[in-house]
Structure formats: C-alpha cells, structure tokens
Amino acid sequence: MSDLEIEQKIIDDCVRCGLCLASCPTYVIKGIETSSPRGRIALLNSVNKGGLKLLDKGVVDQMYECLDCRACEAVCPSGVEYGKLVEAARSQIETAREPEYGPVKRLVRLVTLKGLFAHKNLFYTFGTLMVAYQRSGLQWAVRKSGLLKLLRLSQMEAMLPPVDWPFIKNGKERWQAAGTERYKVNLFTGCIMSTAFADVDRATGRVLSRNGVTVETPGGQWCCGALHIHSGDEEGAKKLARQNIAAFEESGAEFTIVNAAGCGAALKEYSHLLHHDPEWAERAQKFSNKVRDVTEYLGQVGLTETPGSLPLEVTYQEPCHLAHAQRISSQPRRLLQSIPGLKLKEMEEPALCCGSAGVYNIINPPMANALLDRKLDNAVATDAQVICTANPGCHIQLQAGLERRKEPMKVKHIVQLLDEAYNKLPKINRI
C-alpha cells in the first residue's frame, strides 16, 4: 500500500507558465513537452481526472524518464512541489506492478533495495568483496578478459568507484573538537559514503573538528532510503527512516550533519514520508528539522580558521539534491573561495543534472550519457584541474565519464578539498 498520493492540490498549483522548461534536463535534451515537468504534471492531472491511466505506458515512461533532480521546483514561482508528485506516482506504480514483476526485476530489487541497501551487514560484506576485487588484481583481469562485454556489464562495472578501506565504524568513530569545543554534532555516515567514500566521511569529521566541532557517529544508523523512494519502494524507505530516526533520537546533539546531497534531501523529507504515520510523524519532523548539509552547517557556524593554501583551479558541479531539493547553492561556493590559492572557475549550466540521479544512469543510459557529455563539455571548457561536487552519485558519474574520455581532471568532494587545505597547516593541540 502506498500512503503517498498524487495530490491534486499540488497539480492545481501549476499555472503552466513554462518557466520550468529550460531548467529541465530531459526537456533540454529532447525539446518535447511531454518530457518536461509541466508536461508530466499535465499527465498526472489527466490521470487524476480519469483521462489517462497511471499504468499507461507513456505515463510510466515519463515518471521514470524524469531524473527527479527537482531543478524545476527550485525555479517554480508558483511553488509546485513537483518531487512529491513524481515520487508518489512511482510509489503507486510499483505497488500496482509488484505482482507482475518478471523474475529478473524481482531479483534485482530483492538483492539491491531489500537486500544490500536495507541491511548494513550484507552491504559491508559486499563492500569488502569489492575492495578485494579491486585491490587483488582481479578487476584488472576481469576488465581485460572481455567477460564484462560478454555479460553486457561494462557500463555498470565502470561505474564502480574505487572503494575506500577501512569502512566507517558507526558508534566507535568520533572526532573531538580541536582546541575549544564550540559545538557537538552527529554525522550521518550513509551506506555508500561510509564504505566506498569512507575517506569523505573522515574528511568531514576532520574538517568539523578543526573548526571546533565534536563529531559523533551514532550506532544503529544506516542507508537513508533515497534510492528506495526514487524507485517507488515506499515501504523500504519508511523502514530505513524509522531505523535512522531511532538511532539519532537519543543523542542530545543539536544537528545531524550529512555530506551526501541525495541523503540530505531524503533525511530532510522524512517528515513528509512519515506524515501519515501517527506513531512516527512527530519524531520524523523533529529528526528532519535537525538535518544540515555539511556545507550549509559550515556556512552557518563559520570557519574558525582560514584553511591552508591550495593552489588549484576548481570548477563546481552543483548536485541537484543540494542546489534544487535543498536550495543550497552559495554556501559551497563560499567555502571553496575561503581556501587561499584556490581559484573557482564557474562552468556553464552548473546546476543542470549530470545524469547520475541515483540509479538512473543504469536504467536509462542514453539520456544519462547525453547529460554526462554535456556536463563534461562544460566542465572541461573551464580548464580547471578539479571538478568539485558534494554527492556520491555525481562523484561516481563524473569520475567514470572522465576516465572514459581519458581526461586528467579529478573529482573531489568539497570537504576533501577543505581537508587537504587544513592539512597544510600545523596541527592544533587539544585543550
């Protein structure tokens, strides 16, 4: 059962001015109204009014052609909450279709949504195997062997990021504020972030600590459920939401810091996800109110010390779920500009989706690749040495694209650059 409804009230908010068109990645690529936010809202309006059916092929296709990047929401003068419409539609589509899933789809959803991303231990085991795969020489051998081509898995395999090691141990790892403790926060360490990008989580801890913030990692937390909600698995998302709310509830820390834009947006929307659940609605609201992206938080509390010099030319790729879903756009830029020696070179269309969008690049490679090409063309045109971003999906997508093009450009998370810059300074002794 899906609690998420395709709310007519949201549809009626749309006055069809069309301002969303130019912001929509799929419309920009295709130039067809049906592939635009306004077009998709019209489809859902027709569904609600009894014209089209939700399971009509063209409707389903559009609900999944959408990247759910929410660029349209950020520019909408009428305040249409488009993301809620698409997510509700997907949830209802999957609820209706579940009995008819074919064996492959059933297996993929079982292994990923209900398996790996739902259970930490499974994910960690899988992650460990990946580390072994990448570091034992097996990956090199498999890539050479032609096996991936044979199994049509090349594109997917190329997306595997180099996995960091060791993984984050929630509950055990903490970073004491260097110098005087100004604040105390919790870190949401995530699934992919705490494994493949464990270095980014640790850099986050170090940068916050350097700025007088003590960082803890409550045990019991796990994946935010964003992938579930984007794939229409509402129940899976709710289960994870409840688990995370419970895990952070006991801590008295004022804020929950997150460094992955997609996770941050999902955590901030737990309040909506559980708003019909009498037992959890209020707890979800409290939880969501405390969530801050790390760039948002650093912008709020300020840096206590100027970072060391990092003579680099950097261009910034705005993650959709930071710029649009969370409307955080100036803080990341200000942080980058606070690093002495670092030169921020703006690319064209910095806030147009890179095509990653969760698992979109696996489901819809032609559109994802068209967007990736456009993004890389814009990034490379700046001649910067580094593309900076703040979300694992974008990070992986950009990295894979650069490797395929054999571009020397590197991809870095903002906190990695800040961390590198602070490492140039002498250490602060604890007081």
Place this chain on the structure above:
Amino acid sequence: MAFSPEVIAELKSIVGPDRLLTSREDLVAYSYDATWMESPPQAVVLPKSAQEVSLVLKLANRYKIPLAPRGAGSGLSGGSVPQKGGIALSFTLMNRILEIDTENSVAVVEPGVITFALQKEVEKHGLFYPPDPSSLKQSAIGGNVAENAGGARCLKYGVTSDYVRALEVVLPTGEIFQTGGKMVKIATGYNLRQLFTGAEGTLGVITKITLRLLPLPKFRTTALVPFADVETACIAVTKIMSSGLLPASIELMDTFTMRCVEEYRPVGLPLGAGAMLLFALDGNYQQVIEAETEAVAQICRDAGALEVRVGKSAEENEKLWEARRAVSPSLARLRPNKFGEDISVPRSALPQIVREIGDISKRYNLPIPVFGHAGDGNLHPNILCDRSDPEEMERVRGAAAEIFRAAVRLGGTLSGEHGIGLLKKEFMEEALGAEQLAFQIRLREYFDPNGILNPGKLFPTGKSSW
C-alpha cells in the same frame, strides 16, 4: 478523433516517425499554454525546416486540417492552444541561432530560439536585443514575434515589432518567401513583415527571423521606490515621463503582487507599502546615469515616495528584476486561478484606470492585483478566482468586460503585449469597431482561404472560449 491512416502516413513521410507524436500522452502534453485553456491536437509535428513546414501546410490545406503553430507554449492568451484539434506545429527543434552579423547589427534565428538564450549570445558580441517579456527565460522568439511581445524595457526601446527586420514565412497554401532584409531602410512594396508580426499565427507560419540589434549599454542602475498607494505611484510615473528623462523601465507592483512574489523569492520588497515602482536607467556613461537616477529619485520623492532605494550591485538588481518577472505565475499562490488582463492605455490615463480597477474589484467582490509596465501604460490587472465556482466565474466575466471597456473608453486597448488568442476574442468588436473588424476578417480569409491557421482565435466566433 484520430487522423486517417493516409494523413498519418503522409505526415510521417514529411518529418519521419520520431518527429510525429500521436500517443494519447503526447496529445495531453500539447493541449495547453500558460492560460487555463485546454484542447488537445490530434497530432504533434516537430519540423526542422521551412520546407517541412511548407509540406505540412500543403497537406493541412488539402485535407482542411486545423493547425496551431507553437513556440514554447508560454503564451498568456491561448494563442497556441489547438482549439479545433488538428496539428500542433511545435518549433522547439528549430532553435538555432543561424547568424550574429556584427557588421549589420542583426541576428538571424529560427523561431524556437529561447529569447533569453538569444540575448545572452548577442551580449557576448557587445550587442543588445532589448525586448524582454517576463517569460523571456522560457518563451520562444517565434512566439514573441507572433504575439508582438513587449516587456519592461519597451518603455525606452520599443516592442518586438520594432526589432523585426525580416521574416521568412510559409503561407497556409505552402508558398515560402522572405519579406524584409538586413538593411535599415525599405520602401519597396507593402510592409508585410509588420503584418505577420503580431498576427498570432493566423496569416502565415514564421520559419526564420532577422532581428535588429543595438549596442549594449555599458551601465544600468535600478531603484526600488515604495509608495503609500497605487494612485500616487501612477501620478509619479506621469511626472517622471514628462520630465525629459527616459528610464529604460518603470514597473509597478501593488501590495498583493509584492506579497506573492516575496513568498516565492524573498528579495526584501516593501510589504508595508501600498505600491512600489521599480525603475531602471541605462547608458554608456556612469556619471550621466547616476545623475539621471538621482533626478528620477528626486521626482519620486517630490511625488510622495516613502523612500528611494538605489540598488548597490548588478547581482542584487538582477534579483529584483527576476522577482518582477515572476509576478504573474506567483499570483497563483493566493487563489487557484487567475484571469490575466493586458490592457494598454495612454499613460496620462494611468491614475484614472487604476482608480476604476479598484472600484470594479470592490463592486464585483473579486481580488484584482495590479502590476505592469506603468511607464508605457501597459497594465496587468489579474482577476484572481476559482474556476470551479460558476457563480464566481460569472462575476469574473463581468469584471473583465468592465476593465476592457474602461481601457477602451480612456483611449486604450484590449491587449498591449499578450495578444488576443482565445481569451479576449469576444471583446474584439468593441476594441476595433465593426467596420475594422470586418476588414481584418476579410484580410485573414484572403491569406488563409480554407481557414486552417489557428481557427477559432483572434476574432469573435459567437461563443465564448471560457
């Protein structure tokens, strides 16, 4: 009702299967523009050349299929809604800037180019395309030409038609020709390019546009001026405009509109005031512009301005203008629907017309926020309403008619920059007079003998579209 297999096969042979859309989903998505009007086509065709457009028109003419040309579907009068079904002819894939000719200061573009994209591109060459409809970030230049769009800067710089040097058009009967050219002066035959401009796609289909460009002014100032009420603000406008100074724009917003737009994007509008003016001056010499800005500011103070806030940075100013452009769609935050008017009056009549709009709002018990391009007398009173309430919609109709009539009585007209389309066609006889209307209808019939181009629009058809 779907097209016959022959028609579908012929359309497919013209544009290929990928640029012909006939699924029910696609037809829903091409059934509207930025009004509340809705009517689905039977097919959507996305041409890539004038030749393709010509073939489609010949076919439509042969089978007497109605055809509605369409830019971005952002119009505010129902001009691109396929009222009689048929073919929606979408120009989104004809969106190339073909040439920016710096020696002759013209740009040659296809109709699907987004106005803002054109402006950004010509600015790279130090050139300037002034018309700036509030929809500039989404609307297509083809639609701007077809509706003769205006905008805030039209006060100083004129409207779209003042920039149309040449058009390539396809007649409903399929002939393709170019009217006009890159040259400044033409005294050779009828000025057809001006006839097609603003004809709302009823006389021919535009497939290429040559636009005049100006040198880009180097400096621009913006100032925000709150007033106690709309009438005082309007009196200030007439004083500025008779002072010998010519601002690029003078925009008016009342307290309603300020509140809506501030909710969308807080930019610090003076919510406590009854109205505000937003004006801009531009030119090539900073000192001159600053002195003129101060002179306009002083006129405002003398006319009762509560204060004058001159913008400090280009970035801050752009935020104010972006907020101004978002006014129309942001009004939907107050009521479910809006009937957007676009009256244009001689600016000496401004204080009088806003007074009358205030009276009409009270008499019909309907909120009618007022904003618009006060400097040139083009106002957008928007009647906020709920379309699901038939009794209320009767009142909306009455109030709309009274506003039109007041504008006409004061020497003004029905539409300044949105066009007539479906929304205002009932009032055309009052606006033009019976004789002129009859002549305009005959003219249309001469161009389009089978009545295939945008049928049911622009002129009264006896029955209301809303």
